[in-house]
Amino acid sequence: MLLLEQCEELFKTSNLYEVLGVCKEASDAEIRRGYYKVSLLVHPDRAPDDELATTKFQVMGKAYAVLADKEQRAVYDAQGIVDEESNTLDQDRNWEEHWRRLFPKITIQEILDFEKQYKGSDEEVEDLKRLYLLHEGDMDLVMESALCCTYEDEPRVHDILQKAIDAKDVPAFNAFICESVKKKNNRKRKAEKEHKEAEEMQKEIGMNSEDSLVAMIKQRQKSKEHGFNSLISDLEAKYCKKPAAGKRGKKK
Structure with a gap:
């Protein structure tokens, strides 16, 4: 075919x-x-x-x-x-x-450096606006899909999106501006549960410091749209050197 x-x-x-x-x-x-x-x-x-x-x-x-x-x-x-x-x-x-x-593998330090650089950047703002439009303001889906975000980032994410609405960069979806307290609390409980599971996993396995860090990142990212790898996709695409071009394909 x-x-x-x-x-x-x-x-x-x-x-x-x-x-x-x-x-x-x-x-x-x-x-x-x-x-x-x-x-x-x-x-x-x-x-x-x-x-x-x-x-x-x-x-x-x-x-x-x-x-x-x-x-x-x-x-x-x-x-x-x-x-x-x-x-x-x-x-x-x-x-x-x-x-x-x-796409060769990258280091944990590069992941952390990326996260530090990404948060608060123009790139993050554009990504959040894209997710907001894609999910029509549903904060459950926005937070699940956003890179480098935990529940603690939600007030910051909400503020970024509200400013985008005020500036008329994105429409004011009802799912966002009229979100119920119950929905917000459910999201908080889910985040707390995932954090607790990550801590318990660390204790049970007895991880070293680096393995522990990897596990925490994986646990934090496991609900994202592409899983843990969504966090490092930008890194590998940005920092991994493209191999030298091979032979050109022959034309008909």
Whole structure:
């Protein structure tokens, strides 16, 4: 089956940009970042025995390979076609190894440095506004999806979104401005429960300081839209060096 047909079957769209969750005008860095984020959802590590997930992962890799190649991207943008015979779409390529070369692991310190830099930045504000629009003001979903956020960050997040509403950058959704006290309290209880579970896990396992830190971050991020890996996706997309370009695919 051809790549665009696979995309339509698996993702209900033949648009390669939509498969990677980016717009057509996205920069190379944004496409790389988008590929990382969406691929985490179906990465073989998450479901090693899931054949459908593995197939989706491979197709995402092919979509990225096309859009990461300037010549192929230009042809796709102009004609809406993909060169199925190009070397970049080699059927025998190990897409898991290719993914690992693109996104090697980073350190815990880099994660912490990123969090420190990200909080309060313009990037965080834009991300929060995007999530607010996506979830139509539902703070449960916004807080679950926001990077680097715990329950303690909620007043700060709420203030950022309220300022965006006041500035008419985003609409005033009823779910946000009329949220019930009960809903807020439920969110608080859930956060307290997760924090307690993380502390108990530390005591039971007897982790060292670094392992403990990793566990706390994982526990804190486990409800996020992409799990723990959503926190480090920006890091790996930003800081991991892109490997040297290989051979260009041949054209028909």
